[in-house]
Amino acid sequence: MEVMTPKAIENKSFEIITELLGDRIFLPDQEGIIKRVIHTTADLEYANSLYFSEGVVSIIQTALREGTLLVTDTKMARAGINERLLKKYGSEMRCFISDEDVTREALTRRITRATAAVEKAFQMDKPLIFVVGNAPTALLQLLKMIGEGASRPLAVIGAPVGFVNVVEAKDQLMASGIPCIVPRGRKGGSNVAAAIVNAIAYGCLDAS
């Protein structure tokens, strides 16, 4: 096996992905995101399942450049996102799921920590982008609070994974009119959510 730098491996990987996708044509602002998700998962199904609401990529790029708060549902999604790049643009990232006040709130009110974490995010009073890569609970709570009058986030990466309430939560998000990117169906995950954010942030670099 040839010894290759990480950058050379990445370039070669994207070449192979392009080859495997054959003559599929993607919208230019979506192509890099779709390919990065496939790079992260080695799962070509994402070429067919990724949903983008109209204009969502440019909405998120503008938000990242103007400085936004990205809230992830898990520490794992947070760990997968290129924080240095976000900071470069004046954006920041938080994950509230393990915060003491969130845990206390969840115990006292017998709600899930995911729910309490979404409530805390809305209290930040900042332009928000939600990044959901694990449980549908966070996504459902988010949609419920918006339905009850909470201010709408700038965008949502809605990539929970699993077998219970996941497809339903994604369908609700896609029908909500909120700018969103969603891997339709059961698949998703913290790695997928992080890859989507990173691809958009790298796109900002390319465009700047």
Add this chain to the structure above:
Amino acid sequence: MEVMTPKAIENKSFEIITELLGDRIFLPDQEGIIKRVIHTTADLEYANSLYFSEGVVSIIQTALREGTLLVTDTKMARAGINERLLKKYGSEMRCFISDEDVTREALTRRITRATAAVEKAFQMDKPLIFVVGNAPTALLQLLKMIGEGASRPLAVIGAPVGFVNVVEAKDQLMASGIPCIVPRGRKGGSNVAAAIVNAIAYGCLDAS
């Protein structure tokens, strides 16, 4: 949609997974691991692709209970593993990839940070379990150092993902005689690696 606790959602998910797998029969010590990986990815392919070397699950369970050092290749894999449970057994987890000395070593010697991080892990002089969920480089370096005389780790979770050198690195690991768990083929990831470790740690709980 019914409001369900996270535990109820998890139980229901495992029921659905069991149903989807039909009358497939798995070895008792492997079944929980296979199902947890499917739970994490919503990808049934793992029912066919997960390789377990002989006795590896009980080797890792014994190691966790006796206190071992788990070294992950990424912060994301580390973030996905239930650290509280590991600590309960006196085991610990480290990820060296962003350590200053690793970065310096990589720059000075023009090697990858993944390579430098594996070297640092071997310097710990502790019984090691490697958890690889991202780049094949870490896995290849590990196998190379063992070939050159480094002491063998207790086990390796070998779940790098991707299109370049990944299948080759996994094949080398499976042929090495080192106790290992490997999702054959291109798929894998930090989430898969973390799910495997967590399933084994939960198995320790069930058995204790």
